[in-house]
Amino acid sequence: MINSVSIIDWAIVQLAQLTLLIALVALLDRLLWRRLPSVTFLIWVLVLLKALTPPLWSSPVGIFSWTFGGLVGPGSPDDFPQMAWAQQSTRLIGLSFSEELARWLIGAWSLGALATILRWCASWQELIAAIANSDRRAAEDICPMVERISGKLGLRKPPSVVVVKSSLGPAVFGYRSPKLILPAELLLSLSSAELESVVGHELLHIRRHDFGVALLGMMVKALFWFFPPARWAVEKTIAAAEHCVDRDVVTQLRMHRVNYASALLRVLEVRNSFRPLAGVPSMRAADVTEHRITCILHDLSAGSSRNGRFTWSVLLLSAAIVLPGRPLNIFGPRCIPACPRTDAHQSVAAAEISAEEASRQ
Numbered sequence: 001m002i003n004s005v006s007i008i009d010w011a012i013v014q015l016a017q018l019t020l021l022i023a024l025v026a027l028l029d030r031l032l033w034r035r036l037p038s039v040t041f042l043i044w045v046l047v048l049l050k051a052l053t054p055p056l057w058s059s060p061v062g063i064f065s066w067t068f069g070g071l072v073g074p075g076s077p078d079d080f081p082q083m084a085w086a087q088q089s090t091r092l093i094g095l096s097f098s099e100e101l102a103r104w105l106i107g108a109w110s111l112g113a114l115a116t117i118l119r120w121c122a123s124w125q126e127l128i129a130a131i132a133n134s135d136r137r138a139a140e141d142i143c144p145m146v147e148r149i150s151g152k153l154g155l156r157k158p159p160s161v162v163v164v165k166s167s168l169g170p171a172v173f174g175y176r177s178p179k180l181i182l183p184a185e186l187l188l189s190l191s192s193a194e195l196e197s198v199v200g201h202e203l204l205h206i207r208r209h210d211f212g213v214a215l216l217g218m219m220v221k222a223l224f225w226f227f228p229p230a231r232w233a234v235e236k237t238i239a240a241a242e243h244c245v246d247r248d249v250v251t252q253l254r255m256h257r258v259n260y261a262s263a264l265l266r267v268l269e270v271r272n273s274f275r276p277l278a279g280v281p282s283m284r285a286a287d288v289t290e291h292r293i294t295c296i297l298h299d300l301s302a303g304s305s306r307n308g309r310f311t312w313s314v315l316l317l318s319a320a321i322v323l324p325g326r327p328l329n330i331f332g333p334r335c336i337p338a339c340p341r342t343d344a345h346q347s348v349a350a351a352e353i354s355a356e357e358a359s360r361q
Contacts, residue, residue, distance in 0.1 A: 055325025062324030
């Protein structure tokens with residue numbers, strides 16, 4: 001039976017595997033982000049998938065199946081009832097929890113996750129209300145530009161344009177029927193060329209399906225609200241997506257580098273009044289850094305960051321290697337040591353033998 005202690009033991013194993021993967025991907029990020037931005041983005045997405053994948057199955061090609069198989073020691077995980085293999089792993093590193101402490105920890109984790117989800121629900125409710133009170137006339141003026149850039153990017157259908165009177169955006173909201181959210185105040189502060197680069201930036205998020213990745217990040221932040229490395233991994237995923245979009249704005253849409261950088265700086269200037277949206281691809285002040293502006297002006301190579309067959313092949317192969325977390329049986333059958341026999345055990349055994357002999361007579 002899975003109890004509270006078993007759940008905590010499983011969580012510790014999951015955190016250990018996730019931390020090791022984050023450290024490895026952080027190293028790869030430094031090596032690949034400039035030459036292969038799309039691969040860098042996908043391996044960070046892989047970290048989010050790992051965070052949401054419990055170690056419930058093993059694989060002969062899984063790196064954690066072999067690593068933790070050696071940690072658990074002789075025997076197959078099937079020899080252990082339920083999640084006892086995770087319990088043995090935590091005992092080996094000197095961690096032990098009582099049932100009462102485990103229940104308190106699970107309760108605290110649940111409250112934190114619930115509070116995070118409720119805060120996001122409130123943010124989305126505010127956005128839905130802002131969409132209902134949007135400026136339709138201003139949206140109609142921007143539609144021709146959105147349709148032209150959508151055609152250049154190969155989008156099947158241009159997104160709906162919503163110009164909100166509140167301080168939300170710029171952002172993309174929705175997956176199957178996405179909406180382009182633009183704050184009215186920002187439109188007044190941008191030139192035509194700057195507005196075109198901002199619209200192109202958001203439309204590239206739609207083509208890349210970054211809204212789905214943002215939802216993955218939301219789930220990871222809700223489940224691991226207490227774990228800074230997991231939250232940092234979400235931020236790195238967002239930064240990798242923004243780097244891919246920056247590259248495509250400059251190299252695919254042929255937007256002028258200076259106009260695009262100027263638009264980002266303009267968003268940064270007015271960001272004191274504009275708020276990013278939780279769980280949606282949006283421009284945030286924290287993302288407009290000196291390093292990013294320098295890359296846009298001088299360091300973005302030609303080519304597309306769109307995910308092709310090669311990058312998806314890399315993701316699938318990497319997933320087969322890092323997602324399985326249940327240990328393999330790499331030592332053969334597990335030998336269970338016999339319990340030491342006490343005098344009481346010997347007396348019971350002698351009585352059983354005597355009874356058996358008496359029944360035969």
